[in-house]
C-alpha cells in the first residue's frame with residue numbers, strides 16, 4: 001500500500017519506471033551517488049551549453065543542460081532541486097501569450113494540490129528554474145521526468161524538508177517566498193556522458209529523433225563556447241534568519257570568478273499583476289509571488305525572470321552584512337563563435353529595443369552572470385545586493401506588518417502533514433461524525449481524487465448514485481475536489497488497511513464544463529483508499545494569498561538596464577525607427593509549444609463534457 005502511494009503519480013505510458021519499485025529506485029540512487037563521487041576532478045557533473053536539440057529540432061532556442069558524467073536509470077538529480085513558484089488565476093497570461101507562458105507548467109495533472117487553491121483551476125501554473133525551464137521537452141525519447149514533488153524516488157510526498165523553512169504567520173516573511181522547493185527530475189533511462197537532458201511532456205511537435213543524432217555528437221569541453229559548469233553551487237537553508245532557502249557555495253570560489261550563469265526570460269510587469277477578476281491578487285500591491293523572484297528596476301516595466309539552475313535561490317544579505325556577489329550581463333568576449341543564431345544564448349540586440357517590445361519577444365535569450373566580489377568559501381551563502389528600493393520596501397513592510405487574526409495557531413496543510421507524521425496512526429482520515437468532535441483546523445479541508453469516468457454501480461435507498469472508481473492501474477489524479485468522509489471500514493482484502501466511503505462536493509463557482517465537474521446526482525465513492533484522500537488548504541487561505549504579503553522585485557542597478565528599457569526615456573523620446581520590434585522576431589524562436597496546458601486525456605474529457613452538454 002505504501003509503495004502504491006509512492007508510485008501513484010507515474011503514468012502508464014512511462015513504461016520503464018513502471019517496472020521499478022521505489023526500493024529499486026532508492027538503491028539505484030545510492031549506487032549512482034557513489035558513482036558520482038568517483039567522477040574525476042575534470043568532470044563537471046552537470047553543465048549548461050548551447051542546446052543541440054533546440055538547434056536541430058526547431059524547438060526552442062539557446063542553452064540546454066548536459067550530463068557531465070553518466071546518469072543511470074532511476075537516478076534522482078537531487079542537485080538540481082529547484083524552488084517551485086506558483087502562479088494563480090493568471091488569465092492575462094493566456095490572452096497575451098507572453099514569453100513567460102512557454103516556461104510554465106500546468107498544475108493540474110502534475111501538482112493538482114496547487115490548482116485547487118484557486119477559482120480557475122485551468123489558469124494556475126507552476127514555474128521551476130533549471131531543467132523545468134531549460135530542457136527541451138517531448139513525448140517520446142525523453143530521458144528525465146519530473147519527480148512531481150518527490151513522489152517517484154521515495155522521497156516524502158510533502159516537499160518540506162525542514163519545518164523552519166516556513167515562517168510563522170505572525171512573521172512578516174509569511175508568504176514572501178515559495179514554501180515549495182525540491183522540484184527534481186529522475187532519469188528514466190541511462191543518460192550518456194555529454195547527453196543533453198530532455199524532459200517528458202505532451203508536446204508532439206518534437207519527435208525526439210534529433211536526440212539520437214545529438215547523442216552521437218561529442219560532449220562539450222570546458223573550452224567550448226557557452227560551456228558553464230554548474231558545480232560551484234547548491235541550494236540549502238539560508239543563513240539569513242527566516243529567509244527560506246539560499247544559494248550556497250559548493251566549493252571555494254575566487255574573487256572575480258563567475259559563480260553561476262543563467263538565462264532570463266522577459267516579463268511585462270502587468271503580466272504579474274491581477275486583472276481584478278480573481279481573488280488571488282487582492283493584496284495591497286496586487287502582485288503574483290513571482291514578482292519576488294524577478295529582476296527589475298522601478299523605472300521600467302520590463303522584468304527579467306532567471307530560469308537557469310539555482311539562481312532563484314539568491315538572497316539579499318542580512319542587515320549589517322555585505323553582498324559577496326553581483327550580477328552582470330554575460331559576455332562571450334571577442335571570441336568568434338560557430339554557434340548558430342538559434343543556439344546563441346545572449347542576444348544583445350535586445351538592448352536596442354524598447355521595454356515593451358522586449359517583453360513580448362519570444363525565444364531570444366539574455367544571460368546574466370553571478371560574479372564573486374570576494375573569495376567565497378565552500379558552504380558560504382552567496383548574496384547579491386537587492387538594491388535600495390527593495391531594502392526600503394522590505395523595512396517598511398516589516399514595520400507595517402500586523403499578524404492576521406489566528407496567526408499563532410495557523411499551520412499550512414504541508415505543516416499539518418508534517419506534524420501528523422510525528423503522531424501515531426497517521427493514515428486515518430476522520431469521518432464527518434468524528435470531525436464534529438475533533439475538527440480539522442479551519443483553514444484545511446478534506447479533498448478526494450475523483451474519476452469523472454467512474455461507473456455507476458448502484459443507487460441506494462435514498463436515491464444516491466453510488467460510483468466506484470478505485471483502480472490501482474489508472475490513478476485518477478487529474479481531478480481533486482472537496483469531499484466528506486461518510487464512513488471508514490477495514491479493507492476486506494487486507495484488514496490492516498482502511499477504506500473509505502466519500503461524498504464528492506462542489507467547488508464554489510464550479511463550471512459545469514470543467515472536465516472534473518460532478519455528473520448529475522450525488523456522487524458517492526466507495527472503496528476509496530487513504531491515498532485518494534488529502535487534507536489541503538482551503539482556496540485562498542494559504543500564506544501566499546495574504547493581502548499584506550511582501551511583494552517586490554529584486555532591484556538591479558540603474559545602469560544595468562539599457563536606457564531604452566527605462567520608462568522616463570521612452571516617454572521623452574519618439575520611437576526610433578531603427579529600433580527592432582518584436583514582430584521582427586520569427587516564430588522559429590519560440591521555445592516550445594506546450595499549447596493547451598492540458599494532458600491529452602484532459603482535453604478529450606473536456607471535449608466530451610462539452611459535446612454531451614450540447615446534446616442535452
Ligand SMILES: C[S@@+](CC[C@H](N)C(=O)[O-])C[C@H]1O[C@@H](n2cnc3c(N)ncnc32)[C@H](O)[C@@H]1O
Pocket residue numbers: 083173176177178238240242243244245246292293294312313314315316317318319550
Ligand atoms: C528570489 S527569492 C530568494 C529565495 C528565497 N529565500 C526562497 O527560499 O525561495 C527572494 C525572497 O527571499 C526572501 N529574502 C531574500 N533576502 C532576504 C533578506 N535579506 N531578508 C529577508 N528576506 C529575504 C524574501 O522573501 C524575498 O522576497
